[in-house]
Amino acid sequence: MPSPRYHREIPARYRLEAGKCSDCGKVLYPARKVCPACRSQEMEKVNLSPKGTVVTSTVIHVPPDEFLNEAPYAMAVVETPEGARFMTQVVDCDPATVGPGMELDLEFRLIQKEGNSGILCYGHKGVPA
Amino acid sequence: MREVAVIGVGMTKFGELWDMSLRDLFVEAALSAIKSAGTDSIDSIYVGNMSGGQFVGQEHLGPLMADHLGLGGVPAARVESACASGGMALRSAYLEVASGMSDLVLAAGVEKMNDGADVTGVLATASDQEEEVYYGVTFPGLYAMIARAHMEKYGTTEEDLSWVSVKAHRNGAKNPHAQFRRVMSLEDVMTSSVVAEPLRLLHCSPVTDGAAAILLCPLDRASEFTDKPVKILASGAATSSLTLADRADPADLDVVELSGNRAYEMAGVTSDDIDVAEVHDCFAIAEICCCEALGFVEKGAGKDAAKNGVTDLGGKIPVNVSGGLKSKGHPVGATGIAQAVTVIEQLKGEGGEVQVEGAEIGLAQNMGGSGASSVVHIFQGV
Amino acid sequence: MPGIVGYGAFIPRNRISSEEIAQQWGKDAATIQRGLLLKEKSVPGLDEDTITISVAAGRSALARAGIDPQKVGALYIGSESHPYAVKPSGTIVLEALGLGPEIHVADFEFACKAGTESMSVALAMVEAGRVDYAMGIGADTSQGAPNDALEFSASAGGAAYVFGKEDLLAEVLHTYSYTSDTPDFWRREGEFYPRHGGRFTGEPAYFHHVMSATLGILDRSGHKPGDFKYAVFHMPNGKFPLTAAKRMGFSQEQMEQGWVVNLMGNTYSGSSPTGLASILDVADPDDLILITSFGSGAGSDSFILRATDLLPEKQDLAPKVRDMLNSPRKYLTYGQYAKLREKIIVND
Structure with missing residues (x-):
């Protein structure tokens, strides 16, 4: 992943910085300019708690090339206590045990590498609470 | 707006076509459509294509294809909406004719997927790069999560998914254009390798090369070109969030419902009036969700539709008589046009072994991403 | 002298036993265990490195310290397995911990001593009055060559310490x-x-x-x-x-x-x-x-x-070392271990 594209995502990926609509209260991760629920442009910054609950999940057996050695791995749509939803991997457990309702802690992990000589790309993954 | 008719269709064989390039595929399908209308005058061209740039390194398809059709000088541009690129190209062509700007407009979809590109990676660009692909998701993975959500909400089972594939292959076996013309048993499907739980290989559409084309003109000129014009009653399109996580309910393809309702309203028909439908079954779960979203069955009843024959030939609403994306193949940019070609042939009574008797009104629904874009066209035989 | 205001540790959850490694190389497990007194060791996942371990330990240290991360004026990370040969681990860790950008950062290397080295310099910065708080971290995903005695011991984990002048633990x-x-x-x-x-x-x-x-x-x-x-x-x-x-x-x-x-x-x-x-x-x-x-x-x-x-009142504010050691989530075969430690040559 080219460095400039990676660099601008750092606040969201490293610190779980999100946006909260000042008008309707919807929490958006990552933050956006316009609220998709009410179109308000009044946003405040919030930090997500490093935990969440699985909404839906799968176990990827045929992965993209970058994740070849990690398969099979679980992926889930996770909802944080603030109501933000996002997609991530769930690790440090048997992937078959990941399913709706599972409680997670979010830990800082290496997500992917830009080949053998490129940058290392970090973010958060779920681990069973 | 003027009424618009289809006056010619064309389609290549779908499959792993090692001897044909992106332009070869396009030219064959387009020439076939033009020839079937008996004209050599084209006013404008729309090329439906998801990612020539990534699959074969070729962008700027409008002039390339116009030139190779011997139509240099004609306005031409590519239309992109991921796997709904074909349907959106048809919509663009329809609007240009309906508006009165042009008379003879070609909509052709094409994709060359088997040319050595990392197909999983290219397809994944239709989902959110920063929020989904970054973390390692694949397209089967996204639809697998939709399937899990549907299972959780409605009790859908892996067997329910598998019946969709069995039906698709039963129909596709009779389609001379299909990539996989063979019948698959329930056991074949349920013992195929796991791609993304709960989806197995035979719940997934294949990687396909192919092209399809449709020639449109104003309905009042259609008789100049064909004895059997088919009228476009409606075009409905919609969008939803690119990210699955931002959908209100991941078990529900809201974009399909929205695009379907817009098309029904424009056509002045309801789901009960549809005699035959091609829906976007890129994965078995997608057909189940699309049938629910289009109102062919109640929400939650989609899981039983294939098993109980509701969507089979002779059923209440035959769905994907072509074999669908599953058996016919899914050259992503061509799919939306190919679906329309199947419906148009049905309405002309040219459906061959899978003809739905007395079909008068048909629907084609084409979807992009994990349900981020959808376009529905409703056709009627004249 | 100043002291520790917060501390935290992190140990990856995979383990491999000395017995499994001994069996792979035809060595006698009982002799190894008696000689080196090693029962098992932690193994990092493919997604864990010195940086992720430092962030996990650092978050626990900040949780125990209960201070505004912005007041941490220096961050030092000691490791002999910094993921980049050129480019600091510390910059990634500081962003993830919400420190900086007004902060002095350095990566240290001194084989196994780099951790206390970072603690020593962090302490000195506070003692000198240059900063209110300073964090020193020691973390590694150690490498031991296959079929070398080091392979029984080289493991992954780390600890972080926040030094300050007041409210010392x-x-x-x-x-x-x-x-x-x-x-x-x-x-x-x-x-x-x-x-x-x-x-x-x-x-x-x-x-x-x-x-x-x-x-x-x-x-x-x-x-x-x-x-x-x-x-x-x-x-x-x-x-x-x-x-x-x-x-x-x-x-x-x-x-x-x-x-x-x-x-x-x-x-x-x-x-x-x-x-x-x-x-x-x-x-x-x-x-x-x-x-x-x-x-x-x-x-x-x-x-x-x-x-x-x-x-005593700070001890329960973050995970404890013995709890992490006593709750491994997975015991690896040597084959799985070799894959996770990227000892198997695969195509790009």
Whole structure:
């Protein structure tokens, strides 16, 4: 992943910085300019708690090339206590045990590498609470 | 707006076509459509294509294809909406004719997927790069999560998914254009390798090369070109969030419902009036969700539709008589046009072994991403 | 002198047993376990490295410190497995911890001593009045060559310490360092695995430096081994620290709580700092604690600390070392281990 594209995502990926609509209260991760629920442009910054609950999940057996050695791995749509939803991997457990309702802690992990000589790309993954 | 008719269709064989390039595929399908209308005058061209740039390194398809059709000088541009690129190209062509700007407009979809590109990676660009692909998701993975959500909400089972594939292959076996013309048993499907739980290989559409084309003109000129014009009653399109996580309910393809309702309203028909439908079954779960979203069955009843024959030939609403994306193949940019070609042939009574008797009104629904874009066209035989 | 206001540790959840490694290479597991006193070791996942371990430990340290991260004016990370050869680990860690950008950051390397080195410099920055708070981290995903004695010990983990002047959990009473050029263990630029001088790593390297530093700090502080409730020495294997302790007059009882190596392995820069974290997890007010690190090349840093009244209420604010050691999630086969440690050559 080219460095400039990676660099601008750092606040969201490293610190779980999100946006909260000042008008309707919807929490958006990552933050956006316009609220998709009410179109308000009044946003405040919030930090997500490093935990969440699985909404839906799968176990990827045929992965993209970058994740070849990690398969099979679980992926889930996770909802944080603030109501933000996002997609991530769930690790440090048997992937078959990941399913709706599972409680997670979010830990800082290496997500992917830009080949053998490129940058290392970090973010958060779920681990069973 | 003027009424618009289809006056010619064309389609290549779908499959792993090692001897044909992106332009070869396009030219064959387009020439076939033009020839079937008996004209050599084209006013404008729309090329439906998801990612020539990534699959074969070729962008700027409008002039390339116009030139190779011997139509240099004609306005031409590519239309992109991921796997709904074909349907959106048809919509663009329809609007240009309906508006009165042009008379003879070609909509052709094409994709060359088997040319050595990392197909999983290219397809994944239709989902959110920063929020989904970054973390390692694949397209089967996204639809697998939709399937899990549907299972959780409605009790859908892996067997329910598998019946969709069995039906698709039963129909596709009779389609001379299909990539996989063979019948698959329930056991074949349920013992195929796991791609993304709960989806197995035979719940997934294949990687396909192919092209399809449709020639449109104003309905009042259609008789100049064909004895059997088919009228476009409606075009409905919609969008939803690119990210699955931002959908209100991941078990529900809201974009399909929205695009379907817009098309029904424009056509002045309801789901009960549809005699035959091609829906976007890129994965078995997608057909189940699309049938629910289009109102062919109640929400939650989609899981039983294939098993109980509701969507089979002779059923209440035959769905994907072509074999669908599953058996016919899914050259992503061509799919939306190919679906329309199947419906148009049905309405002309040219459906061959899978003809739905007395079909008068048909629907084609084409979807992009994990349900981020959808376009529905409703056709009627004249 | 200033002291510790927050601490935290992190140990990856995969384990491999000494028995599994011994079996792979046709060695006798019982002999290894008796000789090195190693039962199992932690193994990082493909998604864990010095940076992710530092962030996890650092978050726990900040949770226990309960301070505004923006007040941390210096961050040092000691490791011999920084993921980048050129580009700091510290910049990634500071962003993830919400520190900076008005902060001094450096990555340190001194074989297994880099962790206490970062703690020592962090402490000095606070003591000098240059910053209000400073964080020092020792973390590693250590490499041991296949079929080398190091493979039984080289493991993954780390600990982070926030130093400050007020609200201390433990005061630092004395520090002392002892260093000489002793090439007992090294890894040249571009080499994948470290090499070592076999038995030369023992007496002239480990024992000479650990004992010189420990005896030096005892001499300067006027303390005797019996004054301490707990002591921890760098743990390259199970046996060395216990042997050094015995020679200097420390008892098994003083060593036990910080001696985490039999379950954790040698986390290199994270080794003695994690042992110290394990001690802080249980220490009572006024307990005296001694820590001596060792890094090949070679040198040792010693610290004498005294737990304060504030420590007990901070202990439960983050995961404890023994809890992490006692709750492994997966035992690996050698094949799985080789894959996770990227010892298998695969196509790009």
